[in-house]
Amino acid sequence: xxxxxxxxxxxFSSLVMSSEWSGHVALEYRQFTTDALLAEQHxxxxxxxxQPEWFHEWDAGKQSFTFVPFVRWDQYDxxxxxxxxxxxxxxxxxxxxxxxxxxxxxxWGVTESQHLVDIINxxxxxxxxxxxxxxxxxxxxxxxxxxxxxxxLFVLPYFRQRTFPGTEGRLRTTLxxxxxxxxxxxxxxxxxxxxxxxxxxxxxxxxxxxxxxxGTSRDPQFNPGFDSSGxxxxxxxxxxxxxxxxxxxxxxxxxxxxxxxxxRSGEAESYLATTGGFEYTFYGVMESSADIGLVxxxxxxxxxxxxTTPFQDDLMLGLRFTLNDEASSEALIGIIDDQxxxxxxxxxxxxxxxxxxxxxxxEGRWFxxxxxxxxxxxxxNDDYIQLELVYYF
Amino acid sequence: MKGTVLALGLFAVSNMLYAQTAEEKGLAIAVExxxxxxxxxxxATTLKMTLRNRHGDESTREIHGxxxxxxxxxxxxxxxxxTPRDVKGTAFLSFTHALKSDEQWLYxxxxxxxxxxxxxxxxxxxxxxxxxxxxxxxxxxxxxKYKFIKDDKLNGRDVFINERFPQYKHSGYTKQIxxxxxxxxxxxxxxxxxxxxxxxxxxxxxxxxxxxxxxWRPSRMEMVNHQTGKSTTLLWxxxxxxxxxxxxxxxxxxxxxxR
Numbered sequence: 001x002x003x004x005x006x007x008x009x010x011x012f013s014s015l016v017m018s019s020e021w022s023g024h025v026a027l028e029y030r031q032f033t034t035d036a037l038l039a040e041q042h043x044x045x046x047x048x049x050x051q052p053e054w055f056h057e058w059d060a061g062k063q064s065f066t067f068v069p070f071v072r073w074d075q076y077d078x079x080x081x082x083x084x085x086x087x088x089x090x091x092x093x094x095x096x097x098x099x100x101x102x103x104x105x106x107x108w109g110v111t112e113s114q115h116l117v118d119i120i121n122x123x124x125x126x127x128x129x130x131x132x133x134x135x136x137x138x139x140x141x142x143x144x145x146x147x148x149x150x151x152x153l154f155v156l157p158y159f160r161q162r163t164f165p166g167t168e169g170r171l172r173t174t175l176x177x178x179x180x181x182x183x184x185x186x187x188x189x190x191x192x193x194x195x196x197x198x199x200x201x202x203x204x205x206x207x208x209x210x211x212x213x214x215g216t217s218r219d220p221q222f223n224p225g226f227d228s229s230g231x232x233x234x235x236x237x238x239x240x241x242x243x244x245x246x247x248x249x250x251x252x253x254x255x256x257x258x259x260x261x262x263x264r265s266g267e268a269e270s271y272l273a274t275t276g277g278f279e280y281t282f283y284g285v286m287e288s289s290a291d292i293g294l295v296x297x298x299x300x301x302x303x304x305x306x307x308t309t310p311f312q313d314d315l316m317l318g319l320r321f322t323l324n325d326e327a328s329s330e331a332l333i334g335i336i337d338d339q340x341x342x343x344x345x346x347x348x349x350x351x352x353x354x355x356x357x358x359x360x361x362x363e364g365r366w367f368x369x370x371x372x373x374x375x376x377x378x379x380x381n382d383d384y385i386q387l388e389l390v391y392y393f
Numbered sequence: 394m395k396g397t398v399l400a401l402g403l404f405a406v407s408n409m410l411y412a413q414t415a416e417e418k419g420l421a422i423a424v425e426x427x428x429x430x431x432x433x434x435x436x437a438t439t440l441k442m443t444l445r446n447r448h449g450d451e452s453t454r455e456i457h458g459x460x461x462x463x464x465x466x467x468x469x470x471x472x473x474x475x476t477p478r479d480v481k482g483t484a485f486l487s488f489t490h491a492l493k494s495d496e497q498w499l500y501x502x503x504x505x506x507x508x509x510x511x512x513x514x515x516x517x518x519x520x521x522x523x524x525x526x527x528x529x530x531x532x533x534x535x536x537x538k539y540k541f542i543k544d545d546k547l548n549g550r551d552v553f554i555n556e557r558f559p560q561y562k563h564s565g566y567t568k569q570i571x572x573x574x575x576x577x578x579x580x581x582x583x584x585x586x587x588x589x590x591x592x593x594x595x596x597x598x599x600x601x602x603x604x605x606x607x608x609w610r611p612s613r614m615e616m617v618n619h620q621t622g623k624s625t626t627l628l629w630x631x632x633x634x635x636x637x638x639x640x641x642x643x644x645x646x647x648x649x650x651x652r
Contacts, residue, residue, distance in 0.1 A: 022481055057652065064650070091650060095641060098650075107506040132504060145646055202496075202645070207509045253494060253513045253562070283514045286567065291517065326444055326452055326521040328480070355478045356453065392478030 023052035023068075026390040032170055033366075034381045040167050047074045049321045051086065064091045064095040072127070079166030080126040086136045098143040103136035108198060108211060110249040110258045111275040113211075113297045113336060114309075117245035119213045120196060122160040129171055129379070130347075135160045149201030159184075159216045161165070162238065173222075173378045178233040181225060184216065185239045185267060188231040192216050192240070209247040215274075217241040217266065221306060241266035244371035254281050258297070273301040273309075277316070293320035295334070305340070310375045313339045342369035343376065361388040416607070419539030420557050427467045427534045433608050436460045441631040444522050447622030452477075454520050460531075461638050467491060468531040469643040473651050474520070484651040487512075487587040487642060491535035492561050507645055516565025523594060523616040523625040527564055528585075536561050538566040547582060551575040566593070577601060577609040585622075594618050605634050 028047040036043060049072040057064035067088035072081035079367030106120040120137055127133035140155040153360035166176035186192040194215020201208055220236035227233045243264045250257040259276040285292050297317035299311035318334035331350035338344065348364040363386040370380040413421065417434040439457040445493050458472040469487030474480045482502035489495045495512035537557035545554050553573045557564055572582040580598055587593040598611035614627040641647065 022478070024479075061652070086507070088551060093646075095639075098646060105505045107504055110509075143646060145641070145644070200645070202509075205494075211634075249509055250510045251511055254511055256509070256511060281511060281513070282565070284516055289518045291514065308589065324518045324521060326446070328477075328521060329596060353477055353479055357479075359479045390479070392481070 010110065018058065019056040021054055022050060022393060023050070024392045026388050028386060028388045030170075030384050030386045034383050036175065037176065037378070037381045041163075041170050042076050042168060045075050045170070046078070047072060049073075053087075056231045059092075062093050065089070066091075068314060074169075076095055077126070077166045077169035079164060080169055082163060084124065084135055086134075088136070096145045100139070100141040100143075100147065103138050104141070105134050106139075106141070106208060108247060109260055110207070110247050111260050111277070111297055112279070112318065113277075113299055113315065114275055114311055115260075115333070116273055116275055117209070117211060117247045118220060119243055119245070120154065120156070120210075122162055122218050124163050124323065126165055126169070129146045142180060149199050150197075152193075152198045152200070154196040154198075156196065156215060159190040159192060159194070159238070161190070161238075162218065162220055170383045170384070171236055171379055174217050175224075175232055175234045177222070178225065178227050178235055181227075181233075182220070182236045182238065183223070184205075185235070186216060191246050195296075205251050207249045209243040209245075209253070211247075213241070213243045213245075215240065217264075221308065239267050240310045247332040254283065255279075258280075269303075271307075273307075275299050279320075283322075289324045289330070290339075291320075291322040292318070293322070294318070295320060299336070299372065305373065308375065310338075310343075311336065312347075315339060327354070338374070339375065341371045343371060343374050344368040345376070357392050359390045359392065361390065362386070363388070404632055415541045416539060418541035419557070420534075422541065422553050422555050422573060422578075423534050423537070423539050426573065429578050430608060431462070431464075432571070433605065433634060434462050435634065435636045436462075437633040437636050441628045441630060442520065442522055442524075443626040443628075445624045445626075454522070456520075459636070459638060459642060461640070461643055463488075467495065469640070470531070470647065471651055481609055482652070483647050485647070486648045487530070488643075489531040489533075491533035494562070495530070498645060498648055501652065505649075507648060513563045515561070515563040522627075523618045524627065525565055525625055526561070527561075527566075528596070528616070537569075544575075545572070547572045550581065552581060556635075573603075579609045579611070592619055602632075604632055605637075607632075 026049045032043045032046045042079050051070045054067045054335060066087050066089050070083055070084045070086045072080060085103050087104055089100055089104050092099045107118055109115045109117040115131060121134035123131045124133040124135045129377045137156060138158045138159060142153045144151045161179050161182055165180060166170035169174055196213040198209055198211035211334045216238050220238050222234040223237055225233050225235035241264050243262055245262045256279040264270060275297055279293050279295045281291050281293040284293050289381060297316040299314040299316060301307040301309060301312035304312055314336050316334060316336045318332060321331045323329040329352040334347045336345040346366040350362040351359060353359050365374055366383045367379050370376045416505065417430055420509050437459050442454040444452050455475040457461050457475065458470060460470040462468055470487050472485040475481045484500040486498045487495055497512045499508045499510050499512050516525050519529055520525055538558055540556040542554040542556055545552050552575060555573055557569045557571060566585050567588055568586040570584040571580045574581050579601060583596045584592060585594040594616055596614060596616045598614055601609045601611060603609050610632050612629050612637035617624045
């Protein structure tokens with residue numbers, strides 16, 4: 001009893017000693033530059049998000065606990081106003097293994113234009129169309145750290161549905177997606193247990209990863225349906241899949257060569273998709289401290305026009321400007337050009353810091369010449385420019 | 394005749410032994426400095442950088458790091474950014490090498506992404522400061538060719554003035570001139586000359602302290618850029634040794650959970 005009290009006192013004291021709060025609050029303003037396709041949509045949208053983080057470590061840093069809730073409030077879109085637990089994890093690190101239990105985000109891959117191999121987390125699609133915002137995924141993850149690389153084993157006991165904009169939201173399909181009616185191939189629905197493993201290793205200039213996932217696809221298909229008021233909607237359907245992935249990067253001085261390949265099979269016909277290319281950086285251009293990077297990637301999907309992604313035969317060209325100044329000013333301008341049609345997507349992302357706590361982000365997306373058979377067709381009038389002011393604490 | 398040849402031969406040998414060339418003496422100083430700095434095994438540090446522009450406007454960065462001595466190669470290091478707050482948790486893992494390209498990874502906590510990055514940016518500024526990556530990376534003897542200039546005094550201390558010429562790729566410098574303290578075998582001052590051969594920056598080391606009764610470390614560094622009028626103060630708030638680090642503390646897995 002005495003030792004129990006002692007342990008409690010000790011853990012409490014360490015709780016007080018090495019816990020910390022951090023996080024950010026952001027104010028976002030989106031201005032759509034073309035008139036909305038639908039009467040219920042809006043052209044100017046204000047939104048606020050908060051993401052605090054509580055971190056606590058003990059056992060000389062070998063164990064830790066992290067909690068990251070997330071809240072977004074959107075002026076009009078009830079679906080974009082949402083909350084999530086981005087992270088709620090316990091970690092134990094030992095000499096040749098690491099164990100993590102809880103809700104987390106995991107990233108796999110090397111390319112910039114899209115993230116084919118990255119499959120553990122569901123996309124938080126209402127946050128951004130670029131697929132880089134993710135929902136927290138419940139998991140048990142054991143990493144075995146050996147001379148021959150790191151082997152990560154995952155058990156994923158609960159499935160997260162993709163988020164979709166609501167009736168008043170922009171950047172959506174013409175018919176809204178009714179996530180309440182979602183259907184699954186598995187009778188266990190979202191309780192189906194998924195498994196994944198990944199081997200990762202560095203060999204000199206090469207960083208290589210090989211992964212396999214078996215479970216519910218993070219990418220839904222859509223079936224037509226009706227909501228409770230009888231309005232036509234799209235109903236997501238989540239199939240069971242096997243996906244094998246390879247990601248490879250060669251770092252050769254100014255050149256980064258990148259490749260991601262996946263093969264996915266399941267109910268539907270199996271297919272292969274790949275993203276490959278390079279990033280070349282000119283360091284210290286014109287005797288300044290600024291760097292300019294040239295990014296070129298080719299995106300391929302062997303289903304062709306039947307692909308569920310818009311990138312089946314596309315070329316991405318990007319320019320990355322890094323000023324290396326006191327404000328960490330940087331910008332990335334990218335074009336994704338469909339090789340089979342005139343469809344073109346232009347992206348701009350830029351940011352700079354003000355003082356020690358503030359950051360201003362600029363983002364712009366333009367959709368040009370999107371043909372009616374392209375999966376981006378419903379976004380053809382959703383060009384926008386966004387300013388985001390973030391306070392970090 | 395025979396005697397003369399022998400005498401000439403002896404003269405040549407003694408010349409080789411005792412009359413070092415300036416290059417040999419410069420190298421000998423670097424080798425001695427390297428020898429005296431061996432055996433520290435591992436190190437934990439906390440730092441504060443103050444960046445100043447020509448108008449005197451200041452901004453600060455706080456970082457902490459770990460380093461592991463690697464015998465016969467460059468050191469391994471893990472650097473974690475604490476402020477500015479937007480980069481909090483960003484971590485940088487580096488395996489340095491003398492002449493071969495360094496191996497570097499960056500961890501971006503918002504994306505949970507580990508990125509292998511190019512090490513060709515040696516001459517680029519570290520966190521917007523006047524310190525370039527090559528100024529703060531592990532100093533190996535093979536990284537330079539040397540030339541001893543003369544013995545001198547700096548701030549009342551005896552020094553060697555030693556020139557060094559970077560031999561690794563992507564350096565922003567043609568030459569550095571170092572004022573090496575004769576007692577500590579550590580630099581008190583270094584001048585950096587740009588690719589055109591003009592004086593670019595001056596670095597001074599201050600308030601040296603000895604750790605583990607062996608290793609001299611400065612508590613403050615001042616870097617002044619003569620061409621832009623900007624300067625950076627680097628305060629070493631703490632040095633800790635005997636942390637028991639292993640290679641395992643410097644891999645992609647430890648990078649992902651670095652705090």
